[in-house]
Amino acid sequence: MKFSANLGFLWTDRGMPDAIRAARSAGFAAVECHWPYETPATEVAEALVETGLPMLGLNTRRGNVAAGENGLAALPGREAEARAAIEEAVDYACAIEARKIHVMAGFASGPEAHRCFIGNLRFACKIANRYGLTILIEPLNRYDASGYFLTTTDQSVTIIEEVGAPNLKLMFDCYHVQVMEGDLTRRLKNLLPLIGHIQFASVPDRGPPDRGEVAYDHIFRTIADLGYAEPLGAEYKPDGDTDASLGWMKTTEGMGGRIQS
Ligand SMILES: O=C(O)[C@@H](O)C(=O)CO
Numbered sequence: 001m002k003f004s005a006n007l008g009f010l011w012t013d014r015g016m017p018d019a020i021r022a023a024r025s026a027g028f029a030a031v032e033c034h035w036p037y038e039t040p041a042t043e044v045a046e047a048l049v050e051t052g053l054p055m056l057g058l059n060t061r062r063g064n065v066a067a068g069e070n071g072l073a074a075l076p077g078r079e080a081e082a083r084a085a086i087e088e089a090v091d092y093a094c095a096i097e098a099r100k101i102h103v104m105a106g107f108a109s110g111p112e113a114h115r116c117f118i119g120n121l122r123f124a125c126k127i128a129n130r131y132g133l134t135i136l137i138e139p140l141n142r143y144d145a146s147g148y149f150l151t152t153t154d155q156s157v158t159i160i161e162e163v164g165a166p167n168l169k170l171m172f173d174c175y176h177v178q179v180m181e182g183d184l185t186r187r188l189k190n191l192l193p194l195i196g197h198i199q200f201a202s203v204p205d206r207g208p209p210d211r212g213e214v215a216y217d218h219i220f221r222t223i224a225d226l227g228y229a230e231p232l233g234a235e236y237k238p239d240g241d242t243d244a245s246l247g248w249m250k251t252t253e254g255m256g257g258r259i260q261s
């Protein structure tokens with residue numbers, strides 16, 4: 001069991017190359033990010049080579065963030081922008097050797113949005129397949145992303161089956177899944193073949209995993225027992241300094257200190 005530092009939330013006080021170095025110093029086995037596009041891919045690639053860490057994945061652009069957009073792929077009429085964002089993410093991923101792209105659905109609902117999302121995901125999977133990349137979809141919870149198109153693992157399974165591409169997988173963020181559906185242990189076991197990445201944070205405050213309503217020592221042990229060996233994404237918001245928030249990696253029984261080796 002290994003951990004990946006999500007640089008969308010951890011070490012946000014520095015640029016991505018330095019955040020990658022900080023993750024290496026803290027003992028993470030990998031990094032992942034949200035929207036790296038303002039940093040030249042060459043700078044990110046250099047920091048990855050220097051530290052030896054892989055960048056697991058990145059997200060497609062959200063669209064007009066100032067206007068509150070949170071993804072484009074399920075927005076009928078915005079297919080050209082959504083597909084340009086997918087192509088941009090594929091290019092960036094190839095430049096830094098990231099293997100997974102989270103295609104963000106956006107705020108939408110109804111059958112037209114569903115059809116639009118399916119079409120854009122088929123497009124994404126086809127392009128990604130040329131480079132051996134995996135496309136991820138991630139259900140987000142109704143409080144943090146009210147009105148987001150994709151909200152549950154059940155809905156995600158329907159979409160993955162309808163798209164029918166072997167390189168389309170579920171981003172199982174334990175934080176969102178716990179808020180929306182609960183039953184984490186059974187869901188992890190049942191959905192394992194469809195899972196392309198796992199993330200975690202405390203619930204309900206999205207802090208480090210050694211607090212809140214989810215017993216992450218049990219969840220991490222469950223994941224390890226299932227034979228899932230990919231790094232788990234630490235996607236939580238530290239109260240302040242990221243380094244000061246990492247006690248869970250070293251001290252909590254059953255967590256990183258014992259599992260990560
Ligand atoms: O959980 C999240 O919010 C992220 O994994 C993400 O990709 C952006 O919303």
Ligand SMILES: [Mg+2]
Pocket residue numbers: 138173199235
């Ligand atoms: Mg997440």
